[in-house]
Each structure stands twice: as C-alpha cells, then as structure tokens.
Amino acid sequence: MTIHQSIPGEDAKPAYNYAYLDEQTKRMIRRALLKAVAVPGYQVPFGSREMPLARGWGTGGIQITAAIIGPDDKLKVIDQGADDTTNAVSIRRFFERTADATTTEATEEATIIQTRHRIPEAPLTTGQIMVYQVPQPEPLRKLEPRELETRKMHAWAEYGLMQVKLYENIARFGEVTTTYDYPVSVNGRYVMAPSPIPKFDNPKMHMSPALQLFGAGREKRIYAVPPHTSVKSLDFDDHPFRIQSWTEPCGLCGAKDSYLDEVVLDDLGNRMFVCSDSHHCETRRDQGHRGPMLGDASTLHLVDEAKS
Amino acid sequence: MQVTISPGFSDPVFQSQAAFRALLNALAEPGLVQQVAPGFAAPEGLEPATAIALLTLADYETPIWLPPALRDGPAGAWLRFHCGAALVDEPAQASFAVIDGMTSSPLLADFNPGTDQFPDRSTTVLVQCAALGGGDSVTLSGPGIAGSREIAPTGLRPGFWAELTENAELYPLGIDVILSHGEAVIGLPRSTQIVETR
Numbered sequence: 243m244t245i246h247q248s249i250p251g252e253d254a255k256p257a258y259n260y261a262y263l264d265e266q267t268k269r270m271i272r273r274a275l276l277k278a279v280a281v282p283g284y285q286v287p288f289g290s291r292e293m294p295l296a297r298g299w300g301t302g303g304i305q306i307t308a309a310i311i312g313p314d315d316k317l318k319v320i321d322q323g324a325d326d327t328t329n330a331v332s333i334r335r336f337f338e339r340t341a342d343a344t345t346t347e348a349t350e351e352a353t354i355i356q357t358r359h360r361i362p363e364a365p366l367t368t369g370q371i372m373v374y375q376v377p378q379p380e381p382l383r384k385l386e387p388r389e390l391e392t393r394k395m396h397a398w399a400e401y402g403l404m405q406v407k408l409y410e411n412i413a414r415f416g417e418v419t420t421t422y423d424y425p426v427s428v429n430g431r432y433v434m435a436p437s438p439i440p441k442f443d444n445p446k447m448h449m450s451p452a453l454q455l456f457g458a459g460r461e462k463r464i465y466a467v468p469p470h471t472s473v474k475s476l477d478f479d480d481h482p483f484r485i486q487s488w489t490e491p492c493g494l495c496g497a498k499d500s501y502l503d504e505v506v507l508d509d510l511g512n513r514m515f516v517c518s519d520s521h522h523c524e525t526r527r528d529q530g531h532r533g534p535m536l537g538d539a540s541t542l543h544l545v546d547e548a549k550s
Numbered sequence: 551m552q553v554t555i556s557p558g559f560s561d562p563v564f565q566s567q568a569a570f571r572a573l574l575n576a577l578a579e580p581g582l583v584q585q586v587a588p589g590f591a592a593p594e595g596l597e598p599a600t601a602i603a604l605l606t607l608a609d610y611e612t613p614i615w616l617p618p619a620l621r622d623g624p625a626g627a628w629l630r631f632h633c634g635a636a637l638v639d640e641p642a643q644a645s646f647a648v649i650d651g652m653t654s655s656p657l658l659a660d661f662n663p664g665t666d667q668f669p670d671r672s673t674t675v676l677v678q679c680a681a682l683g684g685g686d687s688v689t690l691s692g693p694g695i696a697g698s699r700e701i702a703p704t705g706l707r708p709g710f711w712a713e714l715t716e717n718a719e720l721y722p723l724g725i726d727v728i729l730s731h732g733e734a735v736i737g738l739p740r741s742t743q744i745v746e747t748r
Contacts, residue, residue, distance in 0.1 A: 260563045269609055272570045273645075276607070277670035279577045280726045280739035282693050286670045310574065312567040397666040429693050429741065431722055449696075453578045468578040468741075471693035 261308040261341040267291055271309035271464070275455060278466035283428030284396070285379050285463040293459065300333055301459030303356050303375035307337065310371065310455075311354060317343045318352035323360035323501065323518035330358075347521050359422070361443040363500045363522040366452035368469065374437040376458040379465065381425045381435040401433050404476060412481050421486065427474045428467055436473075442485045442501045447473040492517045493535035494545060495526035553624050556593050558605055558632040566606040573603055576728060576737030581690045581699040583682050583734050590733065593628040595620040599730040600648055600676045601628075607674075608633040608646050615644035615661075615673075617653065644673050651679035651706040651729075658713040663723040672740070674726045680705025682731050689745040690738075692718075698745060701736055703729050715744045 259265065267289070274288040293301040311317065317337055321329040325347040333356060337343040346352050349364040356373040366372065382392045385403045395401065404425055411418045418424075424441035428434045436444060437456060447454060447467060454467040467473060477483035491498045493514040500522055502515040514535050517523035527536070527545075539545045559565040565587060572584040592601035608614055608629070613636045616626055621637050629635055638644055641660040649656065664672035685704030688711060691697070706729075717724045717740055724740030 260567075265562060265566070266609060268566075269607060270611065272574075273607055273612070274670070275574060276577055276674070276726070277672075279574065279694075280741060281669050281722045282741060284669060284722060287668075310567075310571065312564065312571065393667045451696075453574070466578075468694040470696040 268309045274464045283432030283434040290462040297460040300375035302457030306457040315353045318355045321358045324520040363519045368451040370452040372454045374456045376437040379458040379463040494533045496533040553627040569606040580742040593624045595625040610634040612645035613638040615647040669722045692742040
C-alpha cells in the first residue's frame with residue numbers, strides 16, 4: 243500500500259492548527275506562562291509536546307513562541323547572537339510556514355525575539371518579549387541531581403549550596419569560573435538559570451523593560467521574568483560579579499562594547515574577534531564603523547563592505 | 551429548566567490569542583489597564599472580560615468556582631458547555647474563580663494559595679468590579695512596575711486591599727487577582743505590593 247503524505251507547501255492547505263500546536267496545548271502553556279509571570283524565577287512544570295525537531299534544539303522556546311504569537315507580531319530568531327545560523331533559520335522558517343509569521347532581523351522592529359544563548363546588543367524596549375531556549379532550567383541540578391530535593395531547596399530558599407560552589411571556585415582559582423548560565427537571584431527570592439547566555443548578558447536582564455520568558459522543552463519547565471524586575475547575579479561583597487572584557491575590538495565593525503566571538507583563522511595561531519550579534523555588527527558597518535580586518539574580509543567576499 | 555447558551559468565540563484561535571496577550575500583559579505589568587477584546591456578548595452575570603478570560607484559559611483541566619447565583623444560571627451552563635470545565639463548590643479546589651467585588655464572601659484567603667513546592671497551583675481569582683477607574687487611589691509596586699503605579703478601581707468591598715496585602719505577604723505563595731470590568735482588566739499578581747491606599 244502506498245501512503246500519500248502531503249507536504250505542506252505554498253499550494254497545499256496546511257493540515258495543522260495556526261502556529262502548529264492545538265488549542266488545548268496552547269491553553270495549557272498559556273496558563274503556565276501566567277503563573278510563571280506571577281512568580282518570577284519559579285519553574286512551572288508544563289506538558290511539553292513532541293515538536294517536529296529534536297529536543298535540545300529549542301522545543302521549549304518554540305512552544306512558548308507558538309502559544310503567544312499572533313498575526314500582529316514580528317518575530318526575530320537568533321542562535322548565539324546570529325540571525326543566519328542553522329537553528330535560527332529553521333525556527334524562523336517553521337513559524338513562517340505554520341503561523342504565516344512576519345519575520346525580521348532587526349532587533350528594534352521585533353515584538354518577539356526567540357533566542358538561544360544571547361541577548362541582543364541593542365537595548366530592548368517596552369512591549370518586546372524575549373523567549374529563551376533553555377537546555378537545563380534547574381540551576382542547582384549539577385549540585386543536587388534529585389528533583390525532589392531541588393524542589394525543596396527552592397521552596398525553602400536554601401541556596402547555601404550554590405554560594406559554596408561559587409566560594410570553592412574563588413578559593414581554587416581566585417575568581418568565579420562560570421562564564422555562561424551564571425546563576426541569578428530573581429526578585430530577591432528564586433535562584434534562576436538564565437539559560438546559557440554569557441555572563442556578559444546577565445546585567446541586561448536586570449530591570450529590563452521587556453518581558454522575558456524561558457522554555458525548557460526536554461525538562462518540561464517554563465519560567466519568566468516580568469519587566470522591571472530585579473535580576474541579581476550571585477556574588478560576594480569582596481568578589482563582586484564581573485562581566486567578560488576583551489583587549490581587541492571587533493575585527494569587522496570595531497565595536498569595543500559588544501560580546502565578541504573568537505574565530506581561529508589558520509594553524510599559525512592567527513585569530514580574530516568578531517561581534518556575536520550579527521545584526522548589531524551589520525548595523526554598525528552600515529553606519530560606517532570599520533574594524534581593522536574588514537578590508538581583508540570583504541576582499542575575500544566574506545562580508546559586504548558597507549555601502550556608503 | 552431550559553437555559554439558552556449564548557455563543558463563544560466566533561474565531562477561537564485568534565480571539566483567544568489576542569485575549570491571552572492582553573492577560574499576559576496585565577500580569578506582567580500589574581496595574582495597567584488592558585483591553586481584552588471588543589464587542590463580546592457575555593452570558594448574564596459575567597463581565598465580557600471575565601467571560602473572555604475564562605474562554606481563553608479554562609478547560610477540562612481547570613475547575614472553576616462561581617458564586618452560587620451564577621453557577622445555577624446561564625453563566626454556569628455557558629462555562630460548562632464552552633470550556634468543559636467542572637464547576638466546584640469549594641473555593642479552595644478551584645483553578646479559576648469569579649467573585650463580585652462587593653460581596654463579603656468568600657474571602658481571598660479561602661482560595662488555594664498553592665503549596666511551597668508548587669506555588670503555581672494557586673487559584674486565579676477574577677474580581678468583577680464596578681469600574682477600573684474613578685475610585686480611591688491605590689499605589690502599587692513590585693515586579694513589572696518601574697517605581698510605583700497608581701490604580702483607582704471602584705466597587706470593591708471594604709477590606710479588599712488589606713486582604714491583598716496579606717496575600718502578597720504569602721509570596722511566593724498566594725492567589726493571583728485579575729480585576730475585570732467591561733472589556734478591560736487589571737492584573738494584580740501575588741508579587742505586587744500594595745504600598746498605600748487612600
């Protein structure tokens with residue numbers, strides 16, 4: 243027997259609901275989101291669904307975006323700060339197909355920004371919603387593997403173990419060696435995993451005017467940080483929290499204040515640093531900012547030199 | 551007794567999406583008035599915003615508590631039919647509840663505040679009031695509010711703000727309140743502090 247499977251395309255009517263999820267699932271996620279917003283930083287369990295991509299590829303973020311997106315929204319998807327990497331491209335196309343979504347690469351135009359591992363460099367504004375893809379929502383998991391125990395630790399705000407871990411870091415290495423997924427305290431109550439964003443981005447969460455939603459599909463948890471909410475990176479009075487800094491500016495746009503990726507160029511030890519936020523870097527190049535390696539990169543047709 | 555059940559959403563997918571975003575904004579930015587949806591014919595006894603919120607969020611997984619007069623009238627039949635939700639007698643069993651702002655019972659403390667390990671299992675209480683403005687002013691602060699914010703709803707029982715203050719002291723436990731009137735709502739999650747009432 244031949245099974246004819248129709249693949250949704252331009253000509254065929256899609257065989258699924260708007261934004262892929264059925265309405266009952268959306269209601270369940272929406273209820274979880276409202277409770278998550280009411281208790282900032284607390285992880286709300288939810289019935290994570292199978293999605294048409296593997297768990298670990300952003301199914302939590304996708305389910306949140308699917309539950310909130312509507313026809314008036316403009317969606318931006320980034321992966322490690324870039325709009326043009328595999329995960330970002332495929333998730334953007336998923337919502338173009340299933341929700342007929344308007345997409346954009348411009349941070350300031352977007353109403354929903356789904357992200358993996360970065361917060362855009364451009365400041366977020368009121369009315370924007372950040373959706374984070376979270377692989378491990380439990381900040382205490384590496385210290386205590388049992389969910390029953392971590393749940394009690396959160397319930398009773400027993401976060402001494404986390405302070406001990408940070409202290410041991412300082413005792414052994416002279417500084418806290420956690421550089422991403424750096425634990426934060428939200429609204430002075432719950433310790434929260436900010437998802438694997440670099441600690442460079444942690445200060446952007448504090449009192450942000452945007453609503454921040456976090457989805458962990460495999461671990462089946464949703465949590466949130468409302469706008470104008472205190473998000474404090476854990477530290478000690480004599481070892482205050484510090485973000486990364488670089489000695490070189492971005493090789494393409496010359497930015498000194500953005501988060502830079504290190505790119506190995508050859509096997510002779512040559513390397514360059516370049517903005518991880520691709521839209522931020524392009525915007526700066528269009529404004530006429532030039533980094534020391536922009537000439538080389540445009541000669542090789544790796545980037546377009548700004549038309550000015 | 552024959553009860554006529556009025557229609558629900560004409561376009562369930564997009565109407566519930568729009569209503570949800572209004573409710574999400576209401577709880578994310580407590581004290582701001584959010585318009586839920588225009589031109590909705592709610593059953594007798596429910597404000598349009600209350601009816602829309604329940605239609606958007608409630609289903610067979612979420613028991614609803616209604617005042618007895620509403621439960622036995624068209625509103626109860628409407629919710630049973632459109633949401634498939636169970637209507638419960640005990641306030642503490644409810645995921646969602648509707649109360650009138652002026653009635654003296656049940657108290658907010660009668661609803662489920664959640665448990666220390668699962669504070670998300672608390673009741674969301676929709677308080678129907680006479681208006682969302684024009685009353686005595688109340689100053690709020692907390693997550694979602696830059697500095698402080700003033701609201702002035704009317705038609706709330708004496709002692710309502712004291713009850714909400716007690717509720718906020720339970721944080722992270724506590725109920726979440728949505729004030730509704732007409733087609734608009736104001737969110738008052740448990741994280742919101744009542745700074746001053748005048």
